[in-house]
Amino acid sequence: MGRPDLNRRQLLTAAGGLAVAGSFGFAALGTGADALASGADTRVRYWNLFSGGDGANMITMLDAFRKEHPDIAVKDSTLQWGNPFYTKLAMAAAGNRAPELGVMHMGRVTGFSPGRLLDPWDVDLLAKYGVREQDFNPALWKRGVIDGKLYALPLDIHVQLCFYRKDVLKKAGLLGDDGRMIPVGSTTEWFDVLKKAKAVQKKGLQTIGLWTNDQNFQWWFFVAFYTQLGGEWFNAENTEVLFDPDKATQVLEFLRQHVTDGYVIPGAPTGEQFINGAPFTWEGNWSVPVFSGAKLDYGATPLPPVFGKQATHAESHAFVLPHQAGRGGATNDGAHQLAAYVVQHAQQWAAGGHIPAYTPTLSTAAYKKLTPQNEYVSAMDHQATEPKVWFAGSTGVLAQDLGPVVVSSTMGSAKPDKVAQTMKSHLTKLLASKNPMDGRTAAQGGAVA
């Protein structure tokens, strides 16, 4: 008899063991189980960082995709944006538990170890689903290309804007015949505009909301105006720092003057005061739904070209393929299909204030009707971005190092010229330091497009 003697205890132990093993097994087989449950053949897991209005818009787009493609089960997860998101994505990719599709800020892609934590897009497959290079702004598309391969498929660009209250500006005589803010071409003109607006605005509010103590916003404003001055960061080989402290000082003094001349209440909330009647605020385009929801009579233009040249800080949400050891097959195909679909159906996304990266969307009548989006769509053509190095990008090392330094100048606790020198020394140190992901400096790294 081959049958072993089983007593009650052994039987219970065995049953318990099976139950535990089974639960692990099902966890591992989650993909298949979920796909079966939804009746679809292919499951695409998609990690994003969109909450609030953006999150709602994204879900609407995903639902539309689900309706059209019942054969693909989209399992979307929204995670906390910023570093927590990038940490999870990196660890998932390193541990081979990566989702099929993810979203990143374009500026962070270079530092995200393309080739190791990210897989390149299959451009032919994208083209099959209707997305081609020529449908994108060339500068934007190139930012996603590393070592000749496309690693980031842009969904949008998002920019810092100058929001203005038409009711206040009209009183101050600052509104043109077209109902838009009069153009500004120098710092003198800009402060003149602020002075006139202040004279007619509601008392007790600031004239412009500037996020003076926010390291991200101050850094973004700095990048915008430094670019307006034609400022450079590094040479093409990333071996030399070309940062110009004189130009930087000019920018820092300009930002600082808003505080010294009393147009800003440091630390005061920006959006709320704008809604309450403050004439200006510089905010991200994601504030459009908030201000539109408050039924304000307002406009939004790219940051004023006070140093002569148009440039406004721009980041971009982009689709990426987190590294999977065995990437390919139906799930990979599904990821390409989903990303291509969302990129092409970004009209919904534009309602959230973002400028769709897929240029055919921009020329549709529906998009042209969107206000104030149609007033700042030109920002696509004069994007001020951080240098393309591993330490750049939204909430990255560069922003984290330089943002607080800019804040200290704007808030007045450090002198602009001294701060400019500090920034240069930070940049020198960062350029020479090694990317912890692959142990290579920017000069050695795969940062060349």
Place this chain on the structure above:
Amino acid sequence: MTTSAQTVAVPARAKTATAAATVRRKQGFQHGGWFIAPFLALFAVFVVWPLLRGVWLSFTDANISGEGASFVGLDNYREALNDQAMWDALGHSAYFTLLVVPCITLLAFLLAMLAHHIERGKWLWRLCFFAPFLLPSTVAANMWQWLFTQGIGLFNETFGLDTPWLTDKSYAMLAIVITTLWWTVGFSFLLYLAALQGIPGHLYEAAKLDGANAWHRMVHITLPMLRNITGLVIALQILASLQLFDQAVVMMDFGPGPELSTRSFVQYTLEQGFTAYRVGYASAMSIIFFVIIAAVALGRMALLRTREEGTR
């Protein structure tokens, strides 16, 4: 020869007693061991193993993906000790601790005295003093961030000030300290209150009979009886304050505060590990911090022991 009989008898008895104890201990472990096994397993998996792994990582240049790390010896430690930003961050944590610990100890004591002696609405006082401690740090920090905001905040409004609490480096840490006092004093307050209630009433009665006034009773009965709890409160507060992180981060909008003035050691470690992805370096900083905290804790224990020996 009773003495010799006793000297022989005692070891013999002791021998059997020891043997019995060994048997009991063995049996005790067999049963007790199973009871503590789950704890030991969790402790090993979630405390001992990460600690050992952290020590190992601190000798490597590991990044967040955990791939391609190589042994770098003491490089991380060398770099950390020369890293001005790390020393600044440590300074901020220490400064915060120096401000918080005496204030919270005194405040907790005074509030406990108040709650202990007030007869009417006792529960209300206790609730008021303790309730903030139940709030999650993010809630407390967000509330106070609003209260401190210059221009619209209730704090300046109430006291007729125009202080840039959150945006100037001379005030930012102070704002965090005030928030922390309000938020966490309840815990120490509770410890004091329990200790106050534990002082036998007859001591006070006897002292009164001997003609001791309120001040004497306080200095000669209350304070000495509370000495142990004061030591505990101070020790717990030092350890908690050195680990300053969440309230500061939330109040400063996840930044390092004006001119980096509120960046704590924990925050800087986190930035190195999870923004700069330098897991090896961040591990080395964690180990350094571990050593500092352990030194503080051991130092306090040593101090307490000498004091106890002194009073014996």
